[in-house]
Amino acid sequence: MNSGDIWQQFGVTTWHSRRARRLLLVMASGCLSLVAIAAVLMESGAMTPHIGWRVDSFFLRAEVDENEVLSTDVEIELENEAFTSFTVTDVSAEMPGLRLLPGKPSEATVEGNGYGQLTGRVVITDCAAVPYEPQPVRFTYETWMGTRSAEVTWDSWRLTGPEESMPIAWQRGLADKVCNDAVNPDWP
Template sequence: MSAVDVLLAGVGPGGALSSGLTGELENEGWAAFTLTGVSADVPGLRLIPEDELTVEGGKTRTFSGRVVVTDCAAVPREPRSIRFTYRTWLWSGSVEVIPDSWRLPGTSGEPVPVAWQRGVAVEMCNRAVSSDWS
């Protein structure tokens, strides 16, 4: 997996803090695999994958899903991984990836690196309470 992006959307239907999640999956092997799940053990945040996706050997595909912030204050500050589960014709397995840090403005104006999930929560929660985003 080469990259994960969160497309910030803000408050969705029913007041849920929800955004799009996309990423690139690269199959460096010769056998196709099917992405069967995307999850993260992150308090205050939930990942909702879209349908299963098959990536042929030697190919790259884009996956998508949703990120829902359920409790702004509960999202941890230390980096957490995203788990991708997959199956092939021969076996099933999983791999965990920690996305790159986000950079948010610090008090001195310089960008400060923060864990990806904390950056998502800060941006989404700030948008939810700001009149600029309504």
């Protein structure tokens, strides 16, 4: 007879393995519960908002102020694709030839599954220097978890020609429209 037989005779090994299995089951179910809760919070937009962005080019108009600074206002349409509300507090972008500044109002709160609108001011310092590759826009937003920021690259605009249309970076399309409008207000 060895020590393992003695422990088994008194039921110590059976008790120990049952307790270990129960502890392992509790830990596994706790981990699965945390993963499920995190997935629900992510999907609901409680941790990271699900935001849709869009800029309507139809309303872009060139404005030249008394200092001969070329600019335009852009209407940024916000869509909340989740249940939790968020507030966009800042929109900005800096790239060669173009800067996106906050407009008025400078922040917008969008309720869950709702829509909102924010105005940005685009200052074009050099029409030819605006990049042809899509550039990101930085959004700062607040949720119940605090303030965060994200960089988003808007979808390409379409340049339509007589036979075909081709994609063009959003900032290049915006600069072309505003610069052409400043030179020729009758530009389509």
